[in-house]
Amino acid sequence: MRFGMQFFPDVLESQKSPASYYEDAMRLISYCDVYGYSHVRTVEHYFHYWGGYSPSPLMFLTAACQHTKTANMVTGAVVPTFNHPLKLASEIAMLDGLSNGRLEVGFARAFLPQEFRHFNVEIGESVDRFEEGIQQVQKLLEEENVTCDGRFHSFSDVTTYPRPTQSPRPPFYVAAVGTPASFERAGKMGYGIMAIPGVGSDPMALMKIYRDAWAESGHPGKPKLMMAVMMYCHEDRDEAVRIAKPRVEGHFASIADAMSEYTLGSPSDAYKNYDKMRDKIAAQTLESQIESMAAFVGTPDDIEEQLRAFEDATAGCDEVSMQVMYDNMSYTDAERSVKLFGEEVIPRFQEAK
Secondary structure, rough: EEEEEEOOOOOOOOOHHHHHHHHHHHHHHHHHHHHHEEEEEEOOOOOOOOOOOOOOOHHHHHHHHOOOOOOOEEEEEOHEEEOOHHHHHHHHHHHHHHHOEEEEEOOOOOOOHHHHHOOOOOOHHHHHHHHHHHHHHHHHHHHHOOEEEEHHHHEEEEEOOOOOOOOOOOEEEOEEEEEEHHHHOOOOHHOOEEEEEOOOOOOHHHHHHHHHHHHHOOOOOOEEEEEEEEEEEOOOOHHHHHHHHHHHHHHHHHHHHHHHHHHHHHOOHHOOOHHHHHHHHHHHOHHEEEEEEEEOEEEEHHHHHHHHHHHOOOOOOOOOEEEOOOOOOOHHHHHHHHHHHHHHHHHHHHHHH
């Protein structure tokens, strides 16, 4: 089990400017090579302070890869629905080269109604747009002189440049939250899965759906699991809780606010029960997140114990993608946690391996 840094900006501009956020993030990323953090990951969101500082994960990761020579760069995730496949494939390959083959690409179908509305995209088309988009990007990265006649995008005899550094392309993930069909789809497609415990349905049941679909589809090797969580490490347990609690809960309040249109019900059958999921998100506390194994907070000993239980419950998680600076957390607090986790927790799992 390896540990990476996830950056999911959820801070108001009055609390921290974009320039300050990016500077703080890059300073934290520089600790990857010091302590062995395995990856840097960020999101694609628009039009709301929850995620809005990262409308382009590829651009963020282009900066990030200059601050670490060992950590992988992970999009968590890019959204084919809002991006033309020719441009997306070209930019993926460019970052693969800039990072010297350290890119892993997660794809998501998006779920915020306002994003679809502002991009003038029908939300009910999200699944079809996602599936067509990821297939076209894969084909463009793996082949030359590509022709695709799609429902949403078509092109003929085209080769995108640059070509990928990794052969035949960077590894793919699919991001999924709480819909069983999403987990089954990822398994059938043979991609890694990016999941979030404690938000959707029973995450362990969803993992079984994913692994079963992978096995039944006959893909070689084994499925790869990346779980997105929150982490705060401190020498003093009470101080860890004092710092983390309002920020974890603030993060979930931000999600609930971004999902406010779901209070009117789900806008499409493609997002069935997302209104109920929004209510669940709004009720989250630090304690419920720790109980759900979605937040790891406390001393190094506390967090090791929590992570051992998490590893057992997931039947083996390959990558733990940890938010390390969330809500309005100060750089000083985030840095202290990143350093302590790197010094005290990561080595315990490296030794076990």
